[in-house]
Amino acid sequence: MLKDLILKNRSYRRFYQEVAIENDTLRELVDLARLSASGANRQPLKYILSCDREKNELIFPHLTWAAYLKDWPGPSEGERPSAYIIILGDTGISKQFFCDHGIAAQSILLGATERGWGGCIMASIEKDGLRRALKIPPRYEILLVIALGKPREKVVIESVGADGDIKYWRDSDAGHHVPKRSLDEIIVG
Numbered sequence: 001m002l003k004d005l006i007l008k009n010r011s012y013r014r015f016y017q018e019v020a021i022e023n024d025t026l027r028e029l030v031d032l033a034r035l036s037a038s039g040a041n042r043q044p045l046k047y048i049l050s051c052d053r054e055k056n057e058l059i060f061p062h063l064t065w066a067a068y069l070k071d072w073p074g075p076s077e078g079e080r081p082s083a084y085i086i087i088l089g090d091t092g093i094s095k096q097f098f099c100d101h102g103i104a105a106q107s108i109l110l111g112a113t114e115r116g117w118g119g120c121i122m123a124s125i126e127k128d129g130l131r132r133a134l135k136i137p138p139r140y141e142i143l144l145v146i147a148l149g150k151p152r153e154k155v156v157i158e159s160v161g162a163d164g165d166i167k168y169w170r171d172s173d174a175g176h177h178v179p180k181r182s183l184d185e186i187i188v189g
């Protein structure tokens with residue numbers, strides 16, 4: 001069921017770093033994005049794949065993890081992603097990317113979840129540094145980074161409480177809690 005897959009497809013930020021993801025798997029995931037919807041069917045998205053330690057280490061320092069968790073600087077060595085897919089916008093094809101990258105990211109993550117992997121969409125990116133580190137040509141706009149790996153944390157969905165707070169939080173066992181608004185709150189007409 002699609003709902004089960006969507007429920008399982010949480011944002012994971014801690015992984016079994018030693019569990020490798022093959023480049024072919026990343027290619028299969030990008031193929032799902034390739035087949036997804038695109039504004040005016042321009043298909044301006046391009047991708048950088050990373051599943052080796054050296055390249056992963058070039059990417060990691062340019063990402064900001066879980067901004068609401070003030071005391072957590074991000075995954076420590078041993079629990080970092082074993083792969084990344086970077087979504088780029090090719091400005092030689094289009095100057096506007098509409099929501100293509102969001103749709104692509106969701107296709108990639110649903111495919112990853114179906115295969116037993118997990119990940120996190122990252123938009124808080126230190127883009128100049130990442131561009132320099134990977135020598136990304138200026139024609140490509142850096143849109144999103146998707147971190148991927150074997151999830152090492154428990155993520156629980158719960159209802160937003162009476163105080164309306166939507167911030168995710170961690171319990172004393174490092175369980176990650178994500179408040180979601182109710183269906184009645186979000187359907188306004």
Ligand SMILES: Cc1cc2nc3c(=O)[nH]c(=O)nc-3n(C[C@H](O)[C@H](O)[C@H](O)COP(=O)(O)O)c2cc1C
Nearest residue numbers: 009010011064065066067120121122123124168178
């Ligand atoms: C467009 C977008 C950008 C995001 N950027 C980041 C990010 O830079 N760093 C991060 O740790 N999480 C990021 N996230 C993950 C969200 O924090 C996460 O989706 C949210 O907390 C809800 O959790 P869930 O995905 O498990 O439902 C991003 C998610 C989206 C959709």
